[in-house]
Amino acid sequence: MNKKDVTSALKVIAISSVLLAVSTLTVLHIVTSTEVDWQAPDQYVESKDQIVPEVTLASSNVPVLKVEAKNPVSTIKEYMEKTLTDEDIQLIYNYADNNTNAGPLSNRKMSDQEVKRMRVLNDQYTYEGIRPEKELPLKAGDYNFYFDINKDTYYYPIRPLTDEELLQYIDWIEKINYTLSKRIVPLKPDTKDITEASAVKKAKESISKLYDGDVSELEMFVSYMKLGPEQKGVWFVLFQPYMFNQVDASGETYIKYDVTIDSLSGAVIDSSRFISKNKLTPIPTRVSEQIKHDQSWITRAKTIVKQKQGEERSIVKASRIQDDKYDKRGIVAISIELEDGSKYVAEMKYPQKILRSLIYEPAVKLK
Missing domain, CATH: 3.10.450 (Nuclear Transport Factor 2; Chain: A,)
Structure with missing residues (x-):
């Protein structure tokens, strides 16, 4: 893993720790673009107790976007402080401390539409104060949807989850996040x-x-x-x-x-x-070979460093970084070396030459 990859991964962790408490128990899914996406449990393992096929929603409707306040404020902290009991908190601590799984299990994956609906409902839960009518059941019983906390397993109905059930899921996850965040010392x-x-x-x-x-x-x-x-x-x-x-x-x-x-x-x-x-457009091998001889990418990178960044030190070397990972991401990366040994890496989207990221590596000072 190179320096950029390490920085990107740590960046995800850092930002995640601000948004909510990150743990293997939550449903945070770290994507390759180094952004955090709130997803259904992707560490899906079929439960032997109830195996059902993956479902597709009969309706593709997603809750309507409704943003009334320009700068909405989270309602979660106040809500949790008023409603979470000592017994609730201890239950979550016991669950976290005694759990040995890499993540919760489930009897099926959520469909893409369920995930989309859940994400919208999550914002409504956070900012608009929408809550489920009932809490998510935490043990087996005569329920359409429940979480068996002892088995660390979600049991979904074969049909699509209702908004109420998705809100129950969100409510439970937010309670975990809020409770475990108390253990984090910034x-x-x-x-x-x-x-x-x-x-x-x-x-x-x-x-x-x-x-x-x-x-x-x-x-x-x-x-x-x-x-x-x-x-x-x-x-x-x-x-x-x-x-x-x-x-x-x-x-x-x-x-x-x-x-x-x-x-x-x-x-x-x-x-x-x-x-x-700007959708990801992988660079074909043939085109990648052509870009090797296309000086316009290097010219564009120099312009960014000199005119946009305002770098006053002289550029002594500029070259394309050859790496399949960039081709797969649709990125042309140009390394710019300065007179004092410092470097920039300009990552540009193919084919538009739009700057995606400018990375700076200062020269190593000799001790």
């Missing part, structure tokens, strides 16, 4: 690190410079982490649409930005943009 920056406010300012400046982006109407999440054996401090800043699950499930076009900042130097070491309408 890292605090050192005295020599830049402040959160400074990190946010640098992130906004980077987005404005590289992408002409305006984040004033996007929701922001900020996380501080220490990486690697040297425990190097970094700030992660994510900007995405409010009520993101609803926006994404509705098929609307949206933009997300994430920026990684060295907390000691204040340097932006990774600035990325995701545009939902």
